[in-house]
Amino acid sequence: MTSRTIRQYPIEPISASSPVDDVLAKALLHSVKVHGTQLHGRRVWLACSGGRDSLALAALCLQLYRQAKLPFLPQLLHVDHGLQASSVDWATHVKKWAQAQQMSCTVLQATVDGHDEQAARLARYQVMRAHINQGDVLLLAHHADDQAETVLMRLIQGAGVNGLSGMQSWRVQEAGAQYNVLWRPWLSVQRTTITAYAQRLKLPYIDDPTNDAGDNVRSGLRVHVMPLLKTYNPNTIQNIARSAQLLSDAQATLSDQAEQDLQQAAAHELALSCAQQVLNIDALHILPLHRQRQLLHHWLAQDEPLPPSKQLVDDTLALTQRNDHDHQTQLHWQGRTQQYHIRRYRQQLYRLSQTWLEWLNLPIAVHRQPLSHNVSFSPVLRTGKGYRWQLKCVADSAFQPLSQLQFLLNQQECASGKSAFSTDIKEAKDRLVLQATPLDRQQRIQTALATRPQSGKKLYQTLAIPVWLRASLVVISLVNAKTDEVLPLLLISPFESWVLGQKKSDTKAEIQPNTVISSTLQPYS
Ligand SMILES: Nc1ncnc2c1ncn2[C@@H]1O[C@H](COP(=O)(O)OP(=O)(O)OP(=O)(O)O)[C@@H](O)[C@H]1O
Known part of the structure; x- marks a missing residue:
């Protein structure tokens, strides 16, 4: 890189009479047409290294803009x-x-973490993304030779359809809440065409001889492999770029299929963004084997920029195929954004983030509040490490919770026959306390799913609570402050709730406790 040189042409404004290059102009204008709707109203920037390709793209944009063939003039970055x-x-x-062309140009400073190309690229995108606005489009000068090198590089790394489809000409890039578009209109044009154009225009571009040193994989492929392949087929570059385009279409079809399969197989009610994703194994196994693999690949990496390895997909598939009731085995995956644990519990497959598992180990606080306070009860059950879990007792103007609690209590009393709670709740409210406590393993709990109260292991099995969620169960009870009698009303986990105090045979009473008490779980920082 230190030996970069500037082409020995003076910096001059591009003459209005300089001819545009037809092939390059056609490729750019075709791409403008294809993405016309998406481009509408967006600001366009051009990432310009000063190298031959991006300087040529800037020059062409300027020429076409002046000829009123391009509806926008990008700003250079x-x-x-x-x-x-x-x-x-x-x-x-x-x-x-840029000044000589009267084009706007901003220079940004990047802090590179490391010395390799990849570190520089990451730092570059980060600093450009931070500079541009939400939804803006960033033009890049990648061309067919870059595409062919990318595809070959990925081929020798053993990539799948997605990797072999190379760089996309229009790619929405999301980072947190921000999204931008990377636009590469020149993926079908060859480097030689760009070089000829740059020389015709006498563009003073910066030459980077390290690009052709052959000392890293990409430049090795460029210098040693591509010329050899061209002796077998002179159209090697265009052909590989075309294969990438075909594979890109194939990938879109596969993704659509996997997304449809995911809608069928995902347990949406148990999902919490990147923290916890759940797949129903029975729904997975209905599919033919190749679609199972595709779905697992898609499911594992649905919010990750990098795909999982084939090995991980195979291991995950093997985990779903076990029938030895082993719930301890877990697979690990270091994604780009998070570290994940892939676990199975019964017929559900879980992808759990490391942060989420740490959150599940945080303690739960005990909360008590006298009902006479007439205010809504919404204690935070657990917070920290990115999530907040809060109880919600919905109160409307008529103090609805009490009347609904009364309804709930009536059901409980039928089942329990407890006299301490049989008086009208409005009269009794002075001595009643609403309480939220973590479930004690020894505590015996009666649910509608069993004929008698259960504690510990049995209860977890009855309610199908996976091992890592067992410390995240909270019992909501009414306590008679005078007698200390406790009437459990509801058991809640971050995802589900169960009415307590009912036996299997009593389930005809249709209670919907979530209209009274529910809990919310939200990302929190
Ligand atoms: N320092 C930089 N500043 C802004 N954009 C850059 C920079 N380096 C690269 N880019 C953008 O990324 C694209 C691909 O990067 P690559 O490393 O292949 O470029 P290059 O060979 O240094 O330059 P060029 O592609 O302009 O000849 C470039 O075409 C350009 O659009």
């Missing part, structure tokens, strides 16, 4: 990686060139 002393000179050079 140059990133100074600060990796070598001369990088300031390159930034100054790009800026001066």
Whole structure:
């Protein structure tokens, strides 16, 4: 990189009479047409390294804009990686060139964590994303030779259909709440065409000889492998780029199919964004084997920028196929954004983030509140490490919770026959306390799913609570402050709730406790 040089042409405004290159113009304008609707009303930036390709793209945009063939003129963004002393000179050079063309150009400083190309690329995208606005479009000068190198690189790494479809010409990139578009209109044009155009225009582009040093995989493929492949087929570059395009279409079909399968097989009620995703194994196994693999691949990486390895998909599939009731085995996956544990409990497959598992181990606080306070009861049950779990007793103007609690209590009393709670709740409210406590393993609980009260292991089995959720069960009870009698009303987990005090045979009473008491779980920082 230190040996970069500037083409020995002076910086001059591009003459209005300079001819545009037909092939390059056609590719750009075709892409504008294809993405016309999405481009409408968006600001377009052009990532300009000052190298031949991005300087040529900037020059072509300018020419077509002046000829009123392009409806916008992109603003240039140059990133100074600060990796070598001369990088300031390159930034100054790009800026001066842009000034000569009367194009807007901003130089951004990046802090690169490491010295390799990948670290520089990550830092570059990060700093450009931070500069542009939500929904803006970033033009990149990648071309067919870049595409062919990318595909070959991925091929020798053993990529699947997605990887082999190479770079996308229009890619929405999401980072947190922000999204931008990466736009590559030149993926079908060859480097030689760009070089010829740049030379015709006498563009003073920056030459980076390290690109052709052959000392890393990409430049090795460029210098040693591509020329050899061209001896077998002179159209090697276009052909590989075309294969990538075909595979990209195939990938879109596969993704649509996997998304449809996911809608059928996902346990949406148990999902919590990247914290917990759940797949129903029975629904998975209905599918043919190749779709099972595809679905697992899609499910594992649904919110991750990088795909899971084939090995992980195979191991996950094997986990779903076990029938030895082993609930301890877990697989680990270090994604780009999070570390995940893949576990199975009965016929459900879980993808749990490390942060979520840590949150599930935080203690739950005990809360008590006299009913006479007439205010809604909404204690925070657990908070920290990114999530807040809060109880909600919905109160409307007529103090609805009490009348609904009365209804609930009536049902409980039928089942329990407890006299301490048989008086009208409004009269009794002075001595009643609403309480939320973590479930004690020894506590015996009567649910509608069993004929008698259960405690510990049996209860977890009856309610199908996976091991990692067992410390996250809370009992909501009414306590008679005078007699200390406790009447459990509801058992809640972060995802479900169960009415307590009913035997199997009493289930005809249709109680919907969630209209009275529910809990919410939200990301929290
Ligand atoms: N320092 C930079 N500042 C802004 N954009 C950049 C920078 N480096 C690369 N890019 C953008 O990323 C694209 C691909 O990067 P790559 O490393 O292949 O570029 P390059 O070979 O350095 O330059 P060029 O593609 O302009 O000849 C470039 O075409 C350009 O749009």
